[in-house]
Amino acid sequence: MSLEDIIAEARETILQCDQARAVAVAERAVAQGFDPVQVLSEGFSYGIRQMGDLFGRGEVFLPQLILSSEVMKSAVAILDAAIQGGTPQAKAKMVIATVEGDVHDIGKGIVVSLLKTQGIEVYDLGRDVPTVKIIEKALEVEADIIGTSALLTTTLMGQKKLEDELRKNGLRDRFKTMVGGAPATQRWADRIGADAYAEDAAEAVTKALALLGK
Ligand code: B1M
Secondary structure (H helix, E strand, O other): OOHHHHHHHHHHHHHOOOHHHHHHHHHHHHHOOOOHHHHHHHHHHHHHHHHHHHHHOOOOOHHHHHHHHHHHHHHHHHHHHHHHHHOOOOOEEEEEEEEOOOOOOHHHHHHHHHHHHOOEEEEEOOOOEOHHHHHHHHHHHOOOEEEEEOOOOOOOHHHHHHHHHHHHOOOHHHOEEEEEOOOOOHHHHHHHOOOEEOOOHHHHHHHHHHHOOO
8 A cells, every 4th residue: 555545544534433444544654664753744634624614514423522532542553652762861851732712733743642742741730730830840840842732723822821821920931831732832832931932743852952951
């Protein structure tokens, strides 16, 4: 099976909410030695965005969206294991979370996978995480970077809240910050005073390394 076939089938499995086939496609991609990051981004991630567009247009409903995200997670788990194959030793620490009120964590999971491949020790606090918890963890582990993900226009404010709380508590210079998620932009990052914005997982890695001066 060619890479193009794998990518096309990966997209299809998400749109059809076919978990068994998604797992089989991910396993086949790994077995055939294809780049797991490419299969994720051009295949499964593309599929889930298409699903989001259909949902936005009212052509599919919430239960299907939930099901497709479960299918996506099964595929991500398999590809993640392949991505982590040659993880080098840790050289920096990053705390990352999806902000309070927001349960979207698939994209953040991919960001975490790629950051780990660069030897960044990532503390993933999960989703729907209050700002105070993020700051507490960053202090506890002496993080170099705090990253937040937000997928809803309504929860984007959580990223601003983090900047505000860090400043209020005299901690702003102690950490670098990075924001991401579909509604976030470079303009938004500049506006709230975040140190970096990344559009996707690959850029998150580049920006994190730049923040660390590497
Ligand atoms: Co929801 N959802 N959802 N959803 N969902 C969106 C975001 C939406 C755009 C769909 C739509 O209407 N077209 C819409 C938001 C509209 C808006 O705010 N303007 C929406 C809505 C409305 C909702 C609910 C309100 C629906 C409802 O209940 N009526 C509800 C909200 C729940 C809540 O959070 N409180 C909801 C629920 C859900 C599910 C639970 C069903 C599921 C999430 C499952 C999960 O994540 N565990 C879900 C899904 C799957 C989506 C879509 C379809 C796909 C999101 C995704 O996984 N994308 C999404 C539509 C879309 O995004 N086009 C949608 C794939 C992923 C690889 O990309 O997450 O963008 P992404 O991550 C990228 C980059 O953004 C970046 O790198 C990642 C990898 O390349 N990135 C970072 C992300 N975080 C980063 C952090 C960084 C750097 C880069 O540094 C720290």
